[in-house]
Amino acid sequence: MSKFKFIKTPISGLSIIEPTVFGDHRGYFMESFSAKEFEEAGLPTSFVQDNESHSNKGVLRGLHFQKQNPQGKLVRVTQGTVFDVGVDLRKNSETFGKWYGVILSAENKKQFYVPEGFAHGYAVLSEKATFIYKCTRLYDPTDEGGLLWNCPQIGIDWQLGNINPILSEKDLKLPNLDALDFSY
Secondary structure (H helix, E strand, C coil): CCCEEEEECCCCCCEEEEECCEEECCEEECCCCCHHHHHHCCCCCCCCEEEEEEEECCEEEEEEEECCCCCCEEEEEEECEEEEEEEECCCCCCCCCCEEEEEEECCCCCEEEECCCEEEEEEECCCEEEEEEEECCCCCHHHEEECCCCCCCCCCCCCCCCCCCECCHHHHCCCCHHHCCCCC
């Protein structure tokens, strides 16, 4: 019996992963990764770096990618709730410039796989959130790329309602899709 439900999205490569959660009066247990089951689902099994961030409500991180050494990311939330987004930057893809988002929370325990060739970002919807992700390649600060969070060509609804997002200075200066001098 599989311990995961792998759900394909309308954008090829993006996958939602729902783990089987075993709970009782003591709490719960779940596997968050199984190389065997991920391989059978056609997802990467080799991750070289784990990252964790903690943010407050309204923080928006992204949209980020690496240019020459793109990272695939397996993401999940262990505290709070975020809206997580992948944007297709594969120039020969039928969905180039399209986005897909999913609510990830400590409660729903869903994971999201964002493959190489995508920009990635998330917005914190709860008072606080802890976000954990595995990467298929090491982070290289000299290889950073990004897209503006509110790029009109992409049109992401970040699910923030009337909250003004809190962004880094770097993220505020990222280009729109039509000004991007890079694609996979």
